[in-house]
Amino acid sequence: MVPEPRAMIFDLYRGTTHDGPGLRSTVFFKGCPLACRWCHNPEGIAFTQRVWWEAHKCIGCLSCRAACPTGANRPREEGVFIDDAACVRCGACVSACPSRALSFVAREWGLSELVREVLKDRHYYGQFGGGVTASGGEALAQHSFVAAFFRELKREGVHTALDTSGYAPREALEAVLPFTDCVLYDVKLLDDGRHRRLTGKSNRLILQNLEVLGGEIRSGRARCELWIRTPLIPGATADAENLSAIGAYLAGALGDAVSRWELCAFNNACIGKYRRLGLPWEYEDIPLLGREEAARLREAALSAGFDESRLAVTGILASGEA
Ligand code: SF4
Ligand code: SF4
Incomplete structure (x- = not known):
């Protein structure tokens, strides 16, 4: 008998509202090839147990x-x-x-066990237009499992979303795409030198995969939505130069393949995770983004012609929710 696929998973959140459309359950797959200095899931970076x-x-x-x-x-x-x-x-x-x-920090799940677990929430997927999101870590690092997981969910009529950094072999993306309704794709920094310094890796593969994905969507070969997400990290990504460069890139190279571009305001709510791991974190005392600063960044993002109706600032701002 063929053994059931298994995956290392470090968390499962229910009722999430920031990981794709509607009310969702989000599964966090362990292991990520990037090492973003602001990472909100430090327990999910290593591929090994901890x-x-x-x-x-x-x-x-x-x-x-x-x-x-x-x-x-x-x-x-x-x-x-x-x-x-x-x-x-x-x-x-x-x-x-x-x-x-x-x-x-994590445990191994079998495919059927995980499908059973997320289907417990299917009543609110239907009621609030949501579904299941595979996140991480980097979900594409366990792409065979994620493809099988999404295939099962599609059989059950559940909406699926893939949250990815895009740093994965193209075959990994292609394996998951046929069973994916929405891709949440991170574009953090357009300048490759800054990307290398702040995430540990070049952005070249990320942008190549994104352009392939955009082409698949525009040609109709991929029938998923594409949401771009840019974290607004003070001192790292949240500056006018980066936002206007990404906006120009999206408007030029991706065009109408992008359904939505989210600028995700930083918060330091994950500090407890760093403490549990006994690790220092340089973003520990960074305050929430102010409304004026968020508005300035939004203007920069739109400066090169990206369609305003598809841009959203998400997350908590210093004077309230965006
Ligand atoms: S800290 Fe020591 S006892 Fe705990 S898992 Fe590691 S080796 Fe084993
Ligand atoms: S010292 Fe704390 S962590 Fe260690 S065994 Fe006792 S209660 Fe548990």
Whole structure:
């Protein structure tokens, strides 16, 4: 018998409103080839398993340290710290912890188990025009599983969305596309030098894949919507030069293939994840974007002729919701 496909997944959110149209369930696939410095899901970057720690659950008994066979559980002023380089992921500390303060960040799911799980929410997919989104990490890094997952969901009549950085072999995108209703595609920085410095990788492959996707949509060979997403990260992506360059690129190279372009305002709500992993984060104290700044960036995005009716600023701004 052929074994069932399996995937490493680090989270499943229900009732999400920012991962595609309507009210959705979002599945987060573990592992990402990029290393964006502002990443909101640091536990999803590595392709390997990892242990993390929750301070508010810890009673300081140190059973975890006694159980660790490698010395990866190190003393630190803030509390328990797992040195990932020394950890062999045996789970002895997780089992030894009496208060469940330690856990693995991800777990393996079988295809049928995951399909069953997300179909529990199908009543609101229909009612609120939503569906299921595959996110990450980078969902295309596990493209065979995502293609099989979406194929099952399409059989059930569920709307599917792929949230991707675009940094993947073209074959990975082509494998998932026939079962995808909407692609949420990140374009973070148009300047390749800045892209390399801030994400760890060139944007060349990302833009090549995007142009192929745009061509497939315009020719009618791909029957999905294309949403572009640009995170507005202060000091990294949120400047007029970057926004106007992306706007010119989208208006020129993609044209009417783009249904929507979202400028996603930064927030630092994920700081707790960095703390659980014992990692520093340079964006810890960065405040929310102000309304005036958001309006200025929006103007820059539109300056090269991108259609205003398809542009949206999303996320929380300093003086309220966008
Ligand atoms: S998973 Fe095993 S090796 Fe890693 S910190 Fe826990 S006990 Fe130590
Ligand atoms: S075993 Fe659990 S509760 Fe005890 S110190 Fe370790 S993490 Fe904290």
